[in-house]
Amino acid sequence: MSLERLLRGQGGSWLTASGPAADVVVSSRVRLARNLRRHPFPPRLTPAEAQRVVDEVRGALARLGPGPGGRLELVELQALTPLERQVLVERHLISPQHAASELPAALAVDEREGLSLMVNEEEHLRLQSLAPGLQLQAAWEAADRLDDALAEQLDFAFDERLGYLTTCPSNTGTGLRVSAMMHLPALVHSNQAGDLASALARVGVVVRGIYGEGSKAHGNLFQVSNQITLGRSEGELLESLEAVVRQLVERERGARELLYREHRVELEDRVGRAYGILTHAYAISSEEALALLSTLRLGVDLQLLPQVRPEVCNELMVAVGAAGVQYRAGRPLEPAERDVRRAAMIRERLASRQAPRAPRGEA
Amino acid sequence: MLCQRCGERPATVHVTRIVNGVKTEIHLCPACAESSEMALFAPSPFSIHNLLGGLLHPQPEAGRAQAELRCPACGTTYEEFARTSFLGCETCYTAFAPQLEPLLRRIQGADRHRGKRPVAPGRREQAAAGGTAPAPDGASAGESLAELRRQLDEAVRQEEYERAALLRDRIRALEGRDPAGRGAG
Ligand SMILES: [Zn+2]
Ligand SMILES: [Zn+2]
Numbered sequence: 446m447s448l449e450r451l452l453r454g455q456g457g458s459w460l461t462a463s464g465p466a467a468d469v470v471v472s473s474r475v476r477l478a479r480n481l482r483r484h485p486f487p488p489r490l491t492p493a494e495a496q497r498v499v500d501e502v503r504g505a506l507a508r509l510g511p512g513p514g515g516r517l518e519l520v521e522l523q524a525l526t527p528l529e530r531q532v533l534v535e536r537h538l539i540s541p542q543h544a545a546s547e548l549p550a551a552l553a554v555d556e557r558e559g560l561s562l563m564v565n566e567e568e569h570l571r572l573q574s575l576a577p578g579l580q581l582q583a584a585w586e587a588a589d590r591l592d593d594a595l596a597e598q599l600d601f602a603f604d605e606r607l608g609y610l611t612t613c614p615s616n617t618g619t620g621l622r623v624s625a626m627m628h629l630p631a632l633v634h635s636n637q638a639g640d641l642a643s644a645l646a647r648v649g650v651v652v653r654g655i656y657g658e659g660s661k662a663h664g665n666l667f668q669v670s671n672q673i674t675l676g677r678s679e680g681e682l683l684e685s686l687e688a689v690v691r692q693l694v695e696r697e698r699g700a701r702e703l704l705y706r707e708h709r710v711e712l713e714d715r716v717g718r719a720y721g722i723l724t725h726a727y728a729i730s731s732e733e734a735l736a737l738l739s740t741l742r743l744g745v746d747l748q749l750l751p752q753v754r755p756e757v758c759n760e761l762m763v764a765v766g767a768a769g770v771q772y773r774a775g776r777p778l779e780p781a782e783r784d785v786r787r788a789a790m791i792r793e794r795l796a797s798r799q800a801p802r803a804p805r806g807e808a
Numbered sequence: 809m810l811c812q813r814c815g816e817r818p819a820t821v822h823v824t825r826i827v828n829g830v831k832t833e834i835h836l837c838p839a840c841a842e843s844s845e846m847a848l849f850a851p852s853p854f855s856i857h858n859l860l861g862g863l864l865h866p867q868p869e870a871g872r873a874q875a876e877l878r879c880p881a882c883g884t885t886y887e888e889f890a891r892t893s894f895l896g897c898e899t900c901y902t903a904f905a906p907q908l909e910p911l912l913r914r915i916q917g918a919d920r921h922r923g924k925r926p927v928a929p930g931r932r933e934q935a936a937a938g939g940t941a942p943a944p945d946g947a948s949a950g951e952s953l954a955e956l957r958r959q960l961d962e963a964v965r966q967e968e969y970e971r972a973a974l975l976r977d978r979i980r981a982l983e984g985r986d987p988a989g990r991g992a993g
Contacts, residue, residue, distance in 0.1 A: 482898060485882045489896040567894075589924070596926040602898040605959065605971055607912070608921025610898045614912055619923035649917075676918020 451520075452532050452772055457558025457575060460763060462755035464578020468746040469694045471626040471666065471759060473581045474537075475588040478611045478620035479570040479595070480602040486612040487548070487565050495548040495565050502564050505598035506553055512591065514557035519564075522550045528777065531768030537575070539563055560591055568612050568620075570595070579694070581623055581687050585679065608675060618675025623683055625690045630665040630743045631700035632693075638667075641696065649673045650689050664735035664762055669693065705747055716744030720753070724795050728784040734765040734791060753795065761794060811836050879903040920974075953979060 460472070480486055484498055503519050522530060522544070530544040539552050543566040550565040563571040572595075574588035595601075602610040608618040616622070632638045642652040649672045654663070671686050704712055719740035722729075729737075742758040744750040763769070770787050771778050778786065811819045812835050819835035877886035884896030886904055895901065901908060912919045956979045963972040 480898070485897045486895060488892065488894045489882050489884065592924075593927050601926045603926050604898075604901060604921070605963075605975075606920055607901060608923055610895075610901055612894050614893070614895070614908065615915060617912060618916065618918075618921045621923070673916050673918075675912060675916040676920060676922060678923045681922075 451554065451558075452529055457536070457538075460756060460759040461577045462759050464576065464580050466691075466694045467578040467755070469627055469629070469697045470579040470690065471577075471628055473576045473579055473584045474624045474626065475572075475574045475581065475584040476622040476624075477570075477572040477588055477592055478568040478616040478622075479572065479592070479599075479609060480611060481569050482600040482602045484569065487567060487569060488612060490548055490565065492548055495550065498569055499549050499551045499564050501599065502551065502553070502562070502570065505595055506562075508598055509594050512555060512560060513587070514555035514559040517553040517555050517560060517562060517591075519551050519553040519562075522546060522552065528768055528771055531766075532772045535766035535769050536763060538573075540566060542566060560587055562591075568616065570599075579625060579687075579690060581625065581683050581690070585623070585683055589679070615672075616674055619677075619679050619682065621674055621679050621682055622670055623686045624668050624670030625686070627667050627669055627690070627693060627697070628665055628739065628742060629667055629693070629697050630739050631704050632697050633665050634704065635700050637696070637700065641693065645669070645689060648685075648689070650686065663732055664739040666735075666739070666762070701743070701747060712744075712747070713749055715740055716747075716749050719744070720750060720795075723791050725792070726788045728781070729788040729791065730780075730784055731765050731767055731770075731787065734787060735762060738762050738765070757794060761791060764790065764794075809835055877904060877907075 462471075464470075464473075481498060481501065484490070484494060487495070490498065499519075499521065506517050506519055509517070522539075525533075527544075530539065533539045533552060534541050534544050536558070538554055538558065538561055540563070543550060543552075543563050546565060548565055550563075553562040553564070555561070559575055561573045561575075563573070572588050572591055574584040574591070576584040576587070604610055609616075609620040611617050611620055629638060632641065645652055651668075651670050651672050653668045653670075654666070669686070669690060671682050673682070677685075719737040723734070723737050723741060738758050738761050741750065741753060742755065742762075745753050745755050745758060765787055767780075767783055770783050770790065773790070774786055809819045811817050878884070879896055879900040880903060881899035882896035884900055886907060889895060889900070889904065895904070909919050956975055960972055960975040960979065963975055
């Protein structure tokens with residue numbers, strides 16, 4: 446896949462709003478931390494050694510057959526502008542930390558953006574597998590297969606007692622981070638989210654707002670993930686997180702039902718207003734857009750807005766970021782100009798009767 | 809008290825956190841508290857790094873001896889590790905083993921890996937020859953009996969009996985004998 450297509454595209458196959466429990470779980474993600482033997486870990490790499498790590502990984506990928514989502518194509522971050530890197534952050538393909546890397550670093554990604562690999566982030570390798578909806582097991586199986594295929598080519602730092610050796614001891618052991626991106630508007634609306642998060646912290650589950658630089662969870666989107674990586678098998682870690690996610694799904698659905706039953710007029714009013722603003726605004730900040738898209742998505746899930754398709758909400762939630770808007774414009778923009786472009790993009794996308802995702806980039 | 813994150817400004821934000829029954833106090837200055845990755849929920853407001861930073865700070869008495877520890881392979885000192893929570897290379901795990909193992913027990917609640925293992929070299933050749941060798945049910949991928957027996961021999965030779973016991977159990981499981989029925993000790 447060309448870089449151009451990756452950057453201009455409408456996002457990965459994990460945005461399709463399909464899969465089990467897709468009304469609450471946007472996507473399932475599995476990350477595996479791996480390091481190569483006989484190379485210092487990333488914080489200790491010199492530029493030359495970092496480049497050798499990138500080259501070794503490139504060589505290993507070249508010997509790998511294509512997976513279900515096509516071949517993993519490697520892009521060196523040094524070849525990208527800061528804006529292009531930021532687009533990849535907004536698409537959840539690299540982390541902000543990875544985008545800021547001054548050492549040789551790379552991203553490898555398949556065509557569906559289901560499997561990807563960060564090279565020289567906090568660890569030498571971070572395999573990532575994404576699937577739409579609640580499909581932690583499927584995401585794990587894909588990551589596991591890629592991990593095995595890579596282990597046949599690369600020598601991973603591994604210890605019999607401690608498992609996979611990682612830069613940060615919080616990843617040691619399985620190196621496995623399982624997470625679900627959840628849309629929890631009704632739990633936030635009914636002020637239950639805080640209590641749940643503190644209860645979850647006690648059982649080793651971390652809840653973070655995503656998109657937020659600060660404390661706020663823009664768009665009511667949360668990343669729910671395991672904190673512990675050592676002492677339990679991958680299967681146990683997956684199962685326990687899945688159990689927590691299922692409970693959250695039930696709670697969110699319960700809260701939505703209650704909202705629908707007892708505050709129907711208020712709810713319909715909010716959804717209608719959100720749709721009105723999104724389809725008619727001429728300038729909108731990413732923060733406001735995310736908040737309104739969250740309300741819109743809730744309305745879609747409660748079947749209050751038959752004219753809007755859920756995957757359009759998902760795509761827009763990813764596309765409204767500052768970098769994406771500027772990349773589409775083809776140049777850096779002042780914030781005020783960005784807000785105008787963003788509003789236009791949202792109006793167009795919502796007015797287009799939501800034809801199925803076009804295979805090519807936008808016009 | 810100084811901020812645990814920047815070590816410069818006085819700490820005025822104090823958070824108590826309980827993870828797996830382990831109580832941790834975090835002390836930050838207002839600037840670091842503001843800029844740290846605040847999750848939106850007060851009870852778990854800090855990322856694992858900040859939490860680790862707090863746990864890793866050498867105790868004043870033990871500090872001097874620990875600060876002089878240095879990894880022979882990459883040159884990382886224990887003091888640097890305590891400050892950044894980053895290890896420099898795989899050998900750091902050996903160099904800092906006495907400090908690292910209690911730390912892992914505190915942050916992870918365990919100090920023994922129970923997950924998968926990298927594909928063994930034996931299987932690499934099979935894979936290269938186009939063969940498939942699915943792991944037996946319940947075993948990690950690539951875990952072959954021959955490889956495990958080799959490791960068991962090595963563990964016994966090096967008098968690592970705990971590891972040997974684990975390997976023995978894994979071999980029995982692979983051979984279809986249930987190690988669970990025998991009790992742990
Ligand atoms: Zn500070
Ligand atoms: Zn080292």
